[in-house]
Amino acid sequence: MDAVELARKLKEEATCSICLDYFTDPVMTSCGHNFCRQCIQMSWEKAKGKKGRRRKGSFSCPECREASPHRNLRPNRLLTKVAEMARQHPGLQRRDLCPLHQEPLKLFCEEDQSPICVVCREAREHRLHRALPLDEAAQEYKLKLEKDMEHLREEMFKTGKLQAKEEQALDEWQNKVRRRRERIVLEFEKVGLCLLEEERRLLQALKEEEEETASRLRESRALLAQQSHSLERLLLQLEDLSQREPLQMLQDIKDPLGRSSFSTQYPEVVPPAALRTVCRVPGQIGVLKSFQEDVVLDPTSAYPYLLLYESRQRRYLSSPPEGAEFCNEDRFVAYPCVVGQKTFSSGRHYWEVGMNLTGDALWALGVCRDNVSRKDRVPKCPENGFWVVQLSKGTKYLCTTMAAPTPVTLTEPPSHMGIFLDFEAGEVSFYSVNDGSHLHTYSQAAFPGPLQPFFCLGAPKSGQMVISTVTVWVKG
Structure with missing residues (x-):
């Protein structure tokens, strides 16, 4: 056996x-x-429930x-x-x-890929299948398994190499980020030092200008005080002389008349607007550009004879309307004005306006409430829903309101203006992009509602404004 x-x-x-x-x-x-x-x-x-004869x-x-x-x-x-x-x-x-x-x-049945016994071999389901002795089949499949294992080892080796490369890449990337982080910190330290130095320089220049102008004003004040004292003394002498008897007055008239003919001096008064120092923070315009908006003008709001030409599409966005369109309630009809399509009720926003203006240009830039009066001529001031700066007839004084002008001295009318709106802070600031100088800031607790970018040209032949890719001018 x-x-x-x-x-x-x-x-x-x-x-x-x-x-x-x-x-x-x-x-x-x-x-x-x-x-x-x-x-x-x-x-x-189970047998208990079955009927049949059995001994108890x-x-x-x-x-x-x-x-x-x-x-x-x-x-x-x-x-x-x-x-x-x-x-x-x-x-x-x-x-x-x-x-x-x-x-x-x-x-081993090759058709069913399963081991069988000798009885199964003769059964109907396996009779026509090719069957091998278990040892032979195992030897064949062992060779196949060895090939598969070799392939898997190769794949594991490739995967390991790639894994090592990925780990190396990760280490290199983390080292690069670490170096970049250190560089950013270092550069900002340098920028901080530069800003601190520039701040000191500007404050020193402002101090020197303050002292120089104050000295001139004090000299003028002293000269005028001395002159006023001399005039007062002479006036008293003349009043005394005029009260004397005719003979006595005529005997002493020669000397007072000679002194009363002396020439007075009136020094030039230095206006506060003549302050030359302008705040220029290095890199500020670059920071503001991170909030830049692509302002799109709303042609339906444009003054009837304010032309808008889109340079990319090479077409006019507006033209002088006829008939009922002239009275469109969305149009500005009191001034040559236009607003942007988008309204702002939160966040920070910055846009720039290029200006190719004539010497007698009249213009205004800034923001306005989305529901300002477009039919009436009203002063462009915050009380009426306008936060703008204006330039009148090419002067070098930038007015912030019409009712109570607060002039800002300009060395030359800017050819590139930047407007920055910080809605939550309640601020609208204006900058000259040419030299990065700050011109003016409106500041208040909060805005009364949504705002829109606002643009205004005073009259024909004032020149042109460029907002994003749209050129604006007044048809003559």
């Missing part, structure tokens, strides 16, 4: 005929057959049908050990036996 047959016989002896599994707590009946204790008890419990307290054996007393079940300790040995024997594991026929799995 070979080892396989011996193992099969051992398995049969260690298997319960009821559950077809290895014995668990085996017991022997009076007729000499062995079963799992739980299996035989369940079998007899006894049940038939599932193997030989001989009556056996219910309580006459003796433990079989030897069979318990045999079942445990069979359960642990590697050659008797359930996976090594056919689940249908309980025969050793000796063949």
Whole structure:
């Protein structure tokens, strides 16, 4: 008897005929057959309900049908050990036996890719399939597995190299970011030092100008005070002389008349607007450009004879209207004005306006409420919903309101203006992009509502404004 047959016989002896599994707590009946204790008890419990002739307290054996007393079940300790040995024997594991026929799995069906026994080989479902001995099939598949493993090792090697490269790239990137972070901090420290130095320079220049102008004003004040004192003394002498008797007055008239003919001096008064120092913060325009908006003009709001030419599309956005369009309620009809399409009710916004203006140009720039009067001529001031700066007839004084002008001295009319709106802060600031100087800032607690960019040209031949890609001028 070979080892396989011996193992099969051992398995049969260690298997319960009821559950077809290895014995668990085996017991022997009076007729000499062995079963799992739980299996035989369940079998007899089921038999209780069946009709038939049997002696009271006894049940038939599932193997030989001989009556056996219910309580006459003796433990079989030897069979318990045999079942445990069979359960642990590697050659008797359930996976090594056919689940249908309980025969050793000796063949491999290539069609179904599964091991089969010799009984399965003759069965209808496998009869026409190619079957190989288990060892031959294992050898073939072992070669395939080795090829697959070799491929996987190559892929693992490639993956490892790529992983190493990625780790190196990550380290290099983090080092680059660290160096860039250090450079940013260092550069901002330098910028801070430069700004501090520029601040000191500007404050020193302002101080020197203040002292120089104050000195001139004090000299003028002293000269005028001395002159006023001399005039007062002479006036008193003349008043005294005029009250004398005719003879006495005429005897003393020569000397007072000579002194009353002296020339007075009136020094030139230095106006506060003549202050030359203008605030220029280095790099400020660059910072403001980070909030830059591409302002798009609203042609429906434009004054009837304010022409808007879009250079990219090479077309007019507006032209002198006719009929009912002239009275469109959205149009400005009191001044040559236009507003942007977008309204702002939060955030920070910056835009620039190029100006190619004549010497007598009239213009205004800034923001306005979205519901300002477009039919009436009203002063362009915050009380009427306008926060603008204006230049009148090419003067060098920039007025912030019409009703109460606060002039800002300009060395020359700017050709490039920047407007910065900080809605939450309640501020509108104006800058000369030419030299980066700050011109004026409106500051208040809060704006009363949404705002729009506002543009105004005073009259024909005032010149042109350029907003984004649109050129604006007044038709003559």
